[in-house]
Amino acid sequence: MESSDQYNFSIFSPRNLHGRKNRNVIFFMLTIWAVAVFGFQILLKAIEKPTPEKALTLFESEWPDVLNGNLDQVDYHVILNSLLMVKGKNTVLSKDQQLLSVAISSVTFAMVPDSLRPMVIEKVAGLEAMHSEIAGLKDQEYMDLKFRIQDASASLVSILEPFTGYATTNLEAPILAASLQKDYPASLTDPSLDRLPDLMKLYLTHNQSVLTDTKFLGFPFHYFYTAVFLLVLFVVLCIVYNKLIEWRLNKEGIVE
């Protein structure tokens, strides 16, 4: 008489030698898979260090002078550059972008002589109007206005160049032009900008380690490992598994 127990099995306790070998292959593959995927990420987490960008280091070195109201043109330039380095990132949340625009405007207008300020404000207002208008346009009209905005931005940057040091060909130029607004506080110590130091820290600190700083085939190593290597490994694991199973089936004379 057949007993229910004679057909009992689990992945941990197979019924025969074939099953045990099968189990060993499965566990071996799963271990490689798990360590390669999750083990690497855990390692990445374990050795990471919050690393500031150069822009943050410079910003923080100038911040005490901002609080003391003791800034010269060079200090303003350092702070402006740090602010632009954050504003230029397109992961910045829109509410933070707004705050950065206010800060950038405040610093820039502090660098511009009083005599030029009305003209700059007029140009900024013109740009703001064009930006509002473009949202409702399509096709050729859209492109025409887009080029007019580019020209107006370049003109604004040229006017500011003697004070900011940014020529129209500089990386910072379009970021500056897109950030300026006609309403701004007189100083960075304005209460509306209280969040600024924390915001700078948030966007300019990154989790880095030897795995992120090492280059491999042009990639940061950890990026290559996750985006390219792991996928190769998955395909290879699957091929090896199939070959192993087929080899064992042949060897044991088993026909599926």
Added chain:
Amino acid sequence: MQRDMKKLYFTILLLLSGVVSLHAQNLTQLEGSFKTGPAIILIAILITFVLVGIFFRAKDPTDYYAAGRSISKVGSGMAIASNWMSAASVLGMAGMMYGFGYNGLAYVVGWTGGYVLLLILMAAQIRKYGKYTAPDFIGDRYYSRDLRIVSAIFTILISFAYCVGQFGGIGLMFKWILGLNYSWAVIIGSSVVLLYTLISGMIGATKNMQIQYVIIVTSFLLPVFILAFKFDYFWLVPQIGYGAAVTDIVHGIPAPNISDGAALLNAYGHDLSIVPSPEFAMPWDPSTGTTFFQWIAICFSLMVGTAGLPHVIQRFYVVPKISDARWSVVWGLFFICLVYWTAPAYATFGKLLSSNPEVGVLAKDAIVVYTAQLGGVNSLIVGLLAAGAVSAAFSTVSGLLVAGASAFSHDLYVKVINPASTPKQQLKIARIGTVLMAVLVTIVALMRLGLIAQLVSVAFSMAACTIFPLFLLGIWWSGSNRAGAKAGLFAGSLVTVIALTYFIVGLSGGSLPGQAFISYWLNVWYFAWFGAPLAIVVNIIVSKMSKPTPLEIKKFLAEQVHN
């Protein structure tokens, strides 16, 4: 059959050559009005799909559900890849990397690594068990009509959740190509995919999927070669070449960016320059609002979900031999990886090309198409890319609709409601189920509840909490019995309901006790990290405490599945 295929390929070539002969205007606005060239390409491809559906249409229920078990392993691999590579893969994944940096890679790894689990733990065993659908297996293995019904309902829900993201992707691309608004684009797109799924069933769909795969992979890879060449990166293997661009983004590129005496510019004439942006590549960067836990939870949920998706599991029923089930996974995974190796390149080039503030932050789900546009790629090639994305969504939707319809007609109607039904009645019910599901998905897709990849993740977590534990324990432990399966399914469903409830309440602006806690730890995009292990543990405990599995089930498993 071979001659039919040749005729078909000839027709496709003819239609496409007609399109190529049209002189393309340069695409100058990311979202503009009607785009003639891309529209013709899309229409040509859609007509092809319908023709394929007609040529290879289902003649009886076996054809409808399981393609008559006549598909080769490479063909099945292509179908797996095409069925798998949805709008989430082609559009959503690059968008996640563009928006969330390294955390977007959790989707790349999660959606490929799950195939290792699928192969090692499921593929051959499912084929050996010899059923048509996931509820078929569950109902039979756990000797329970109730479980068949519940798993059929979950199959429909999973397919439904998966479809919502796809219809969203279809809507975005139709909107881009036809210059329609999103709502009309979703309605038109869903009508077309419904039409040919109804005509063809899975046998047509499988042939369609092979053609779709070729379209998806060609349209997706071609622009990346062009972008890498144009912007002076290693273009022969752009899947490696974009690595230098990632490093450039991390360190920043000063303007003007000049190569061989010429400035590198995007389509708007902006320099290919960028401020140092390590947040794009550094792990779980604080500024992206993502964490290490989320990376692991998303990756795990997607992997386990992959091995529990009914429409993926169902593909193993359509291969003729058991070894074909195994090799079709390898082929499927390889074909998938061709696209997945490339998707981060779109995010990378997109980041570079949109760095100028005048371009602004791009809509994440359309980043693939926008990147090609901003890179100044020929508009017809961009059109082909968009049509490829539609193709990807279509191929997945057709598989999902068939899986959902199968669950509705085969598992609910035939096995529960009307066992004496004729094949003609069964086919009719399958078609009614398909229509119902497509209409409901369209309505939900119009609500735009989230990003494509995120919406699709819900389906994965749901599958991981409900179907995966039943398959895993059903195959690998004879001790898992009906009571254990019911309890495990209840636990997984409970976690699913909690995650979905908190998500919906949060979305509507409300708040439940522990809203912030649950929204983070049991987030709707990755709740399976907890739900799947819980369902397995509960299944084991209750199975140990209840009446053992019947002898005939144990004997069948031991002799047919594991011998």
